[in-house]
Amino acid sequence: xxxxxxxxxxxxxxxxxxxxxxxxxxxxxxxxxxxxxxxxxxxxxxxxxxxxxxxxxxxxxxxxxxxxxxxxxxxxxxxxxxxxxxxxxxxxxxxxxxxxxxxxxxxxxxxxxxxxxxxxxxxxxxxxxxxxxxxxxxxxxxxxxxxxxxxxxxxxxxxxxxxxxxxxxxxxxxxxxxxxxxxxxxxxxxxxxxxxxxxxxxxxxxxxxxxxxxxxxxxxxxxxxxxxxxxxxxxxxxxxxxxxxxxxxxxxx
Numbered sequence: 483x484x485x486x487x488x489x490x491x492x493x494x495x496x497x498x499x500x501x502x503x504x505x506x507x508x509x510x511x512x513x514x515x516x517x518x519x520x521x522x523x524x525x526x527x528x529x530x531x532x533x534x535x536x537x538x539x540x541x542x543x544x545x546x547x548x549x550x551x552x553x554x555x556x557x558x559x560x561x562x563x564x565x566x567x568x569x570x571x572x573x574x575x576x577x578x579x580x581x582x583x584x585x586x587x588x589x590x591x592x593x594x595x596x597x598x599x600x601x602x603x604x605x606x607x608x609x610x611x612x613x614x615x616x617x618x619x620x621x622x623x624x625x626x627x628x629x630x631x632x633x634x635x636x637x638x639x640x641x642x643x644x645x646x647x648x649x650x651x652x653x654x655x656x657x658x659x660x661x662x663x664x665x666x667x668x669x670x671x672x673x674x675x676x677x678x679x680x681x682x683x684x685x686x687x688x689x690x691x692x693x694x695x696x697x698x699x700x701x702x703x704x705x706x707x708x709x710x711x712x713x714x715x716x717x718x719x720x721x722x723x724x725x726x727x728x729x730x731x732x733x734x735x
Contacts, residue, residue, distance in 0.1 A: 483679045485644050485702050486622040488589040490722050493731035494523035496707050497540060500727065502569035507547065509538050510572040511583055521733050523589040525725050528577050528612055530597060535559035536577040536611040542595070548574070555597075577615040586621030591682070591704075591725075593648060594627040594636070601663055603631040613639035626682055630672035637677045646680035647673060648706070651687035670696065682706050685713060688720035697722075 498513025499522060500506050506513040509526055517524050527540040537559055544550040548565045562574040575583075577592070584590055594612055598604040609632055616623060617640065624644040625636050636645050650657075652664035659667075670681065670692055680702035683693050688705055697703045697720075708714045708726040717724055724731065 483641075483644050483677060485624060485679055486589060488523060488622045489591070489624065489680070489704070490702065491734045492521060492523040492589055492723075493733065494525050494589070494591055494704065494723060494725045496525050496725045496727040498524055498526065505570045507567035507570040507572060509540055509547075510567050510570055511575055511580065512570060512572055514580060514584060514588075518584065518588045520730075522731070523591065524584065525591040525593065526577075526580065527593045527595055528608065529554045529595050530608040530611060531559045531562060532556055533558040533560075534607055534611055536608060536615055537562055538575050538577055538580050540595070577612060581615060581619050581621075581623075584621065586619075589622035590624075592616070592623065592625045594625060594629075594632045596627065596629040596632065598629060598631070601629045601631070601659060601667060605629070605632055606635065608632075609635040609639055612636070613643075616640055616643055624680070626680075628667075630667075630676055633672070633676040633678060641677070644679050645676065646678045646682060646702075646704075647676065648683075649681045649693075650684040651690070668692075673701065680704060682725060683721070685717050685721075685724075688717055693720060 495517040497508035499516040500508040500513040526538050528536040529539045597608050626646040626648050627633050628648045633645050649670050652668040682704040685705045703721045704723045705717050705721040706725045708724045709728045
């Protein structure tokens with residue numbers, strides 16, 4: 483399974499080309515439209531609703547991004563679809579609605595947020611909802627997750643869609659996980675077993691030997707999250723593409 487070339491050539495706007503000062507909240511339709519209009523790819527996040535839908539939203543809780551409180555998964559998609567995102571006029575969209583909006587005009591990276599809470603295998607509903615939304619989509623799209631079990635599940639559900647693992651230095655202070663889990667995930671041991679074709683690695687850890695090894699073996703290496711042109715220049719020594727925010731990433735000539 484190989485990624486379409488657009489994932490190598492178009493810088494990927496992290497949660498869309500968001501800018502609260504311009505009225506574009508993260509993971510909003512207006513942020514996705516801005517990315518498309520400027521020639522960028524799109525990264526977005528999905529969470530599960532009470533009625534089993536995939537909605538485009540980063541956090542587990544509503545508080546940071548809306549004026550509501552509580553967990554996303556305790557509400558139905560229709561309820562969430564009436565909630566306005568802070569800093570703009572858009573509501574929380576379903577993945578299906580966002581894919582209808584993008585309609586193949588930009589490559590899309592869909593990050594499936596870990597629902598297990600411990601990077602384990604207590605999952606399934608969000609993966610099924612994501613697969614259902616993606617079936618029949620005509621456009622460049624790939625899925626990824628920090629949780630390798632979620633990536634493996636997507637291989638079973640929708641094997642024709644390229645998939646990757648979001649990877650990290652897994653510093654103990656940064657992750658609410660057992661040290662043994664951090665130690666295991668840091669080495670990216672599930673790449674081959676999940677049938678992955680890429681990783682998206684933490685930008686400050688790109689010089690890791692394991693990242694270079696996977697790239698030599700044919701893995702596409704993306705990275706998260708680049709926030710300046712200077713950081714991008716450094717990252718591109720180790721990565722094939724970037725996920726960026728907060729500046730205008732140059733387009734390939």
